[in-house]
Amino acid sequence: MNKVTFDQLQETLYHEVLPNGLQVYLLPKPGFNKTYATFTTKYGSIDNHFVPLNDKEKVRVPDGIAHFLEHKLFEDEEGDVFQLFSKQGASANAFTSFTRTAYLFSSTMNISENLETLLNFVQKPYFTEESVEKEKGIIEQEIKMYEDNPDWRNYFGLIASMYKNHPVKIDIAGTVDSIYKITKDSLYTCYETFYHPSNMVFFVVGNLEPDTTMELIRNNQAGKTFEEPQEIKRYFQDEPESVAEKIVTIPMNVHTGKCLVGFKDQKPDRQGEELLKHELSIQLLLEMMFGQSGENYQKLYEEGLIDDSFSFDYSGEQGFGFSVVGGDTDRPEELGKRIAGMVDDFIQKPIDELQMEGIRKKKIGYFLRALNSPEYIANQFTRYRFNDMDLFQVIPVLESLTSKDMTDAMKDHFLTNTQMSQCHVKPKG
């Protein structure tokens, strides 16, 4: 077992790669009651075109299948896994993102049993025709819940306006039509391909003893047999560098309008430290342009164009990357124009070093706060790991960023002519 200590943060991380390829990480948090564990596969909504395990031909699977699989894995031959976790005093959950599916529990008791349960149910699929049919009604309601949610519609509307081909534009849960095409067999195909231990990370954080925890996981895995690890072949259609559509409007049954402005990365192939640097630079730039301590925010607020819902974020993975700015407004077009104008003004000026120092401190403080949260640590660490990045490099990289790094990122990313899309939600009728 490897051990890495981060002196300034007073954290110690334990790590081991098991013979079957599973990567295990343990981070003890003294003073915490709970233990939080995630079991994550590098498989999400975008992985809809691939060569199945032990096969030669590539297949395309229905939209929303990764998420559907996430739901179905909770069913075991003996019944419902939720029940088992709650008998053991744990609360279990799962989520599917563009690139990952994560299964998790948190608990303050029966930790060994709960760890075993998590490892076992994820590694033991049990799908029947009947149970697959039954799930369709449930997921249909989940999809409809999101269809009524204007923030969700706005966000996915924006992504769909930026991307022409990339499957990041597809709703994670799929559509009502696409989920009805999912079968027991297609679920097994996806499961066999993407749930090999070598494509997965197991992370435990909180109240734990590293040696015995690692021993438990090691023994559990040694008791199971898996195929030899194989490289997974995933296919993505070529995506143009520039955005697909500049502006999209969604009429909805709402009282307040919404405006989101997105910037699409031109070459989203960064990984490792390069991606970390890019991501942190864009986040700092967004803070400098639109943070509450800046002039732009103050102006937009005083002009009545934004309220507390105004926010911004950057998401980047292999194959796609974009930033999003905006919020509720009764004048979506005007807010969109003002944001674009502010970006144009900002990128023509040199980086204000003093402002950059303030924002850098702010980001460091936010990161420290995030480390209070076992959920944040486990989920972000895993996301970073799948992109060859290291969560614990965030502070050193933040400290090392220069105004030149920022200028480069800015000139590459914030191009209003070709890389910018907008999505507006407007009250119907």
Added chain:
Amino acid sequence: MEEKQFHEFSVGNLNVHFLPSTTYKTNTLLLHMRAPLEKETVTNRALLPFVLQSGTKEHPSRQEIRKALDDLYGATLNVDVSKKGEYHLMSFKMEVANEKYLADTNPLFEKGMELFASVLLSPKVENGEFDSTIMDGEKRTLKQKIASVYDDKMRYANKRLTEEMCEGEPFGLFVFGEEESISNVDGSSLYHYYQSAITNDNMDLYIIGDVQVDEMKKLVEKYFKGIQGENRSTDLLQVEQKQITSPKEIIEEQDVQQGKLHIGYRTNTTYEDDEYFALQVFNGIFGGFSHSKLFINVREKASLAYYAASRVESHKGLLIVMSGIESNKYEDTTKIINEQMEQMKSGNFTEDDLSQTKAVLKNQLLETMDVPRGFIELEYHNQLTTKKRQLSHWMEEIDKVTKEDIVQVAEKIQLDTVYFLKGKEETKDE
């Protein structure tokens, strides 16, 4: 399990609750200002915290305050209003990085506390009025916030259920106040209200941080000495229990994909009662978790919904069921929910259900303790009632609950209002 205890002391009429802790990488300050929910003050209170966080004497704009926060390694300041039973709370929360984890020796916590206290005690005021630019901005934002509740159908349905169920009761007031009263508020009237609130509200300041007790006392005395010591009423509100003759049914139509079914019950049991823990266990078996009757029967067995859950309002004594369903499944779903309630009342659940629910409840409590905010919320219940309960007490009381206790609590639960927001027929093809 070690019991973490807050140190209690007061500065003027500020009740301070301090927990020294090295568990977190940040230090937390949370102030609750509490007064009864009233039609006359509800809009003022919904506005006031947002005006206060928008300018102090030293930092006269929102931007200046945010700059000062950024300089403290991105300290966060959040304000909010909420309902706890028939109290209206204005809350101010700050989190600031513990300098121990930084290559910086600035006393961040003290500076954070200074800024926090100034937001509360030295607002930007001229000639007895809050700044008019700030007032205009915050009035507009509040209007937009009230309007946008309509856009989030789950919140909207919840608001409508509460209005219908608690019509004429203080609890029926909306936490953000009344849209039509906003234009009557100005910088002068709100400042007047501010002075009254700071004198008459019950104020509890919670601090969790990596500081010694003596040092903390000195800091609080230094920065909060402006809170003057009038005698505040510590009388607790008596909540009237409404008599229900027959349940209300409200059906509303809107252009939505999914119907929202929200059902309100009177529990006739509150935090004040010894049976409160039986009510918690009741809710756990009935609808609080993913092993509960509602989840199993509405979702897993009947595939009617993605979510079907219940929660308890501890101080007013309400139980709310929520589910998102097809509009034409209203009868099917309410039938199942009613059946599950009947099952609870007739004790139709197993010892396994009972022990499983207790385990999950106890786990949830312990997990809550890992989050500064959760710890404080549990502790704050004690300010609202005569019951002073520590974590260990919660754990013991949950363990003691029997099947008979649950049936007794269940028998007291009365259906009050069924609210259904349903879709219009013609919305099928968009």
